[in-house]
Amino acid sequence: MSAGAGVEAGASAAQLARRRRAESRRRGWREFRRHRSGVAGLVVLGAFVLLALLAPVIADAEGLSVTRAQGGVLQPPSTTYLLGTDDNGRSVLTLLIWGARVSLLVGLLATVISMVIGTLVGLLSGYFGGWPGALLFRLTEWFLVIPFLPLAIVLASVLGRSLLNIALVIGVTSWTSTALLIRSQTLSIKERAYLERARGLGAGHLHLLRRHVLPNVAPLVFANTTLTVAVAILAETTLSFLGLGDPTRVSWGSMLEDAFRVGAITTGSWWFIVPPGLCVVLVVLSFTLIGQALESVLDPRLRERR
Structure with missing residues (x-):
């Protein structure tokens, strides 16, 4: 075979x-589109991601400053403040929009750390x-037998x-x-025949793994x-609720912590505690629905049972 023919064969194979x-x-x-729940989760998640990306356009960052707050303390929803105000007079809607950036960022970063550690150790x-x-x-x-929350609290303390430390704590404690x-x-894959043939041809461990x-x-x-990701977002919310999040950033967890601190439940200030809690539930549910749909798409055995 000529060199030109070899190049053409390689190109056609590629x-x-x-x-x-x-x-x-x-x-x-x-196959994914057949799962209505997965598509619904993808739409909800896409809306939150878009909200987080467009936060500087939708809501002015100055609205996060306590010193520049212009609303009344725990003011109920109105035409001026659609979701009311917090205990410092800031718009809850503004806090909610900017909090989406922090919660999603920490959740995704912690998931990357968890996936890298878990995949390497598992492999x-x-x-x-x-x-x-x-x-x-x-x-x-x-790591599996140690309770997650006490270990995460100790490491965070x-x-x-900070955001990086919180993501690191969640990632290090959730990879098992x-x-x-x-x-x-x-363990199942390494016993398959094609790996034995590759070993017989002289393939090394790195080649086989990669x-x-x-x-x-x-x-x-x-x-x-x-x-x-859903677990990581819940963990970030929990740690922020316990006062271990980044004090300089607003997240859904820190909003819940502030609402609990000022007694939003007992005073009837539902607009301060329901929106961030509902956002956490919706994002976690959307990731769960997407994960279940992907499991069915990637595992033929699950498709056969439907």
Whole structure:
């Protein structure tokens, strides 16, 4: 075979692989659209993401300043303040819009940290036998049996109150379920015939992990990510509610903490506590619905049961 023919064959093989990936994505999207709950979750999540991205356009950042607040204390909803005001006279709607940026950012950043740690530990503990795999598995079990909230509170208190630290705390304390899931899948994949053939041809551990094991567990990681984001947002809300969030930033959790501190429930100031709580519920529910739909799309066995 000539050099030109070899180049053409390589190019055609690459084009064929791209067409197959494009067709796979289209087929996955068609399957996803059949899940009405997943599509509804995607629409709700898209609305919140758009709200967070357009926050500087929709609401003036000066409305977050306590010294520039112009409304009355805990003023009920009106034409001027659609969702009323907080205990400092700031617009609850403005706080809600800007709080979406912090809550979503911390949730996504914590999820990335959790997914990276969980995927690496799960892959290595499942692929390697002997003491390395056993050590990583015992480490996973150790983090698993420790209650999440006390460990997160201790780490947040030690590291300090900032967005990066809160995301790091949530990510470091929430990777165990991902690691166990990836480990079980890796244990199954490493016994398959094509991995044995690759080993026989001289493939090393890095090649096997990168080219064969990781691509097969990637759909599982992707589906689990959406569920982990929901957990991370709830964790951020919990830590902020306990006063461990960043005091210089407004999030839905810090709004709930402020509402609880001033007794919004006992004074009947529902407009201060219901909107941020409802936003947390809607975002968590949307991620959960998307994750369930993706699980069905990526796992043929779940499609067959429907």
